Amino acid sequence: MGDDKNIGVMVRVRPLLAREKSDSSSLIEMPPQADKGKVILKSRTDKKGDKEFIFDEAIWSFDEKDDHYMDNTSFYAKSGPELVDHFFQGYNVCLLAYGQTGSGKTFTMMGDDNNAEGFIPMLVEDILNYKTRLVSDKINCELKFSYMEVYNENVRDLLYDGKDKKWRVREHPDTGPYVEGLKEFDIESFKDFQKYLKIGNRNRSTASTMMNDKSSRSHAIINLYLKQTKFHKNDDDLEIGKIDSEIISNIKLVDLAGSERLSKTQIYGQQDRMKEGSLINKSLMVLGRCINVLSRKTTNNTNEMIPYRDSILTYILKENLGGNSKTVMIFCVAPLDYEETLQTLNYATRVKHIKTRAKQNQIKLSNIRMDWDEAHKNDSIVESLKEEIEVLNEKLTQYEVSNETEKLSKMISFLEKQLTESKFQNKYLSSKIKEMEYEKQELQDHNRYINSLLRDNLNKEVDLKLQHQNQLVENQLNLLEKQIILNQQDLEVFLNDFSPTSVYT
Numbered sequence: 001m002g003d004d005k006n007i008g009v010m011v012r013v014r015p016l017l018a019r020e021k022s023d024s025s026s027l028i029e030m031p032p033q034a035d036k037g038k039v040i041l042k043s044r045t046d047k048k049g050d051k052e053f054i055f056d057e058a059i060w061s062f063d064e065k066d067d068h069y070m071d072n073t074s075f076y077a078k079s080g081p082e083l084v085d086h087f088f089q090g091y092n093v094c095l096l097a098y099g100q101t102g103s104g105k106t107f108t109m110m111g112d113d114n115n116a117e118g119f120i121p122m123l124v125e126d127i128l129n130y131k132t133r134l135v136s137d138k139i140n141c142e143l144k145f146s147y148m149e150v151y152n153e154n155v156r157d158l159l160y161d162g163k164d165k166k167w168r169v170r171e172h173p174d175t176g177p178y179v180e181g182l183k184e185f186d187i188e189s190f191k192d193f194q195k196y197l198k199i200g201n202r203n204r205s206t207a208s209t210m211m212n213d214k215s216s217r218s219h220a221i222i223n224l225y226l227k228q229t230k231f232h233k234n235d236d237d238l239e240i241g242k243i244d245s246e247i248i249s250n251i252k253l254v255d256l257a258g259s260e261r262l263s264k265t266q267i268y269g270q271q272d273r274m275k276e277g278s279l280i281n282k283s284l285m286v287l288g289r290c291i292n293v294l295s296r297k298t299t300n301n302t303n304e305m306i307p308y309r310d311s312i313l314t315y316i317l318k319e320n321l322g323g324n325s326k327t328v329m330i331f332c333v334a335p336l337d338y339e340e341t342l343q344t345l346n347y348a349t350r351v352k353h354i355k356t357r358a359k360q361n362q363i364k365l366s367n368i369r370m371d372w373d374e375a376h377k378n379d380s381i382v383e384s385l386k387e388e389i390e391v392l393n394e395k396l397t398q399y400e401v402s403n404e405t406e407k408l409s410k411m412i413s414f415l416e417k418q419l420t421e422s423k424f425q426n427k428y429l430s431s432k433i434k435e436m437e438y439e440k441q442e443l444q445d446h447n448r449y450i451n452s453l454l455r456d457n458l459n460k461e462v463d464l465k466l467q468h469q470n471q472l473v474e475n476q477l478n479l480l481e482k483q484i485i486l487n488q489q490d491l492e493v494f495l496n497d498f499s500p501t502s503v504y505t
Ligand SMILES: Nc1ncnc2c1ncn2[C@@H]1O[C@H](COP(=O)(O)OP(=O)(O)O)[C@@H](O)[C@H]1O
Pocket: 013, 014, 015, 017, 061, 099, 100, 101, 102, 103, 104, 105, 106, 107, 108, 112, 212, 215, 216, 258, 332
């Protein structure tokens, strides 16, 4: 079962650069809201040259004063979290940035040296947070990072610091093409990621052209590999339970080389650059050819072969272009270049038709059982094998050796599983302890709060009692006063009526 979906297509237009300021209006328009995904390309010379396109998203980054302007953060917020979800659901994911040199591919993917963070760092940050949250669900995540470039039709590992070496692309029957021996590093924290990214970026080959000093003529591919190990849920809150299943997925993040034609960069006459340029064009050309065939395939059922193997780039991206992957392409365009933008948008239109079929890579693990007696016997088997080797013919020896290898690799995978289990048990318990400490802290805070309430209430009660008594005393005083007045009045009446003679009569 797979999830058929078209490749997501987004177009982003960058702002004017300092050197472009004399020309101030953009040839590209993206009407806000109501026309979601609409891109209009205007011709300065001929009205008939105006073109309209509809894509999944149109990302307006031309003028920050506009309401629908999007910086890297809002662009990420729009499209990043969905990719993270897919990734954790066990789908392969791919994001490719395409466009001419200087159109904003690297700015979008990586950010810049100043303060704009790019899509990739934001994505990794989200993934790391997600990973931490899963610990309390008894899911262990291993995240690995690799970084390579395809340059002159060669793969280069950007995290490899040994002597020059040739990397080969091989194809796995289940998971598709991969680069053999590519270095992969565990990413536990954002610091780890920054460290490896920096090493990789430093190793990227860049050479200057007239168009953009730091422009890169290589394709950069970051791969994030995720293995999620689910442990059985059981009632015991402090035990992780046995391993239940594994989910494996990867994200490829690709910053493609500039798509401009050779003449644009004025590199004619420079032999090396020519060679470089034409080979880059080879990878991009083949990418274009694959995209053409793929988009024809979904519109009319052709039996055409897709020429993935004609270039290294397309071979590596085989699954992401036409296989098991949820794939999104961001097409970056500069605001003042009609010809290049038209080419890019036509290209993007073809990509829109391509469907990929993503499936969740979940593996239910049957319990690997280990027979220790059997394993122990291996020692003697190996011993006797040693003796026999001299007498057995080549064929038989090889057969035995492969049998042994099988046993050993079984043992290794068993031990690896045990190791994962105990490592995760630790991780899980420390997260529990953290949770409990947090709860304890909360209880203490609450306690303090209740105490202060009690104290306040006590004070209030005493106050009330005093007030009440004051009131009582006051009332009595009032009564007394009234009585005195009454008495006085009585006395006065009595005195008025008093006739002294009556006393003597
Ligand atoms: N959305 C954007 N906002 C601001 N500046 C941008 C944006 N996109 C590109 N730029 C600037 O344009 C220049 C070229 O962008 P860059 O990403 O290097 O192009 P590319 O990688 O396609 O060759 C850089 O100076 C970059 O900072």
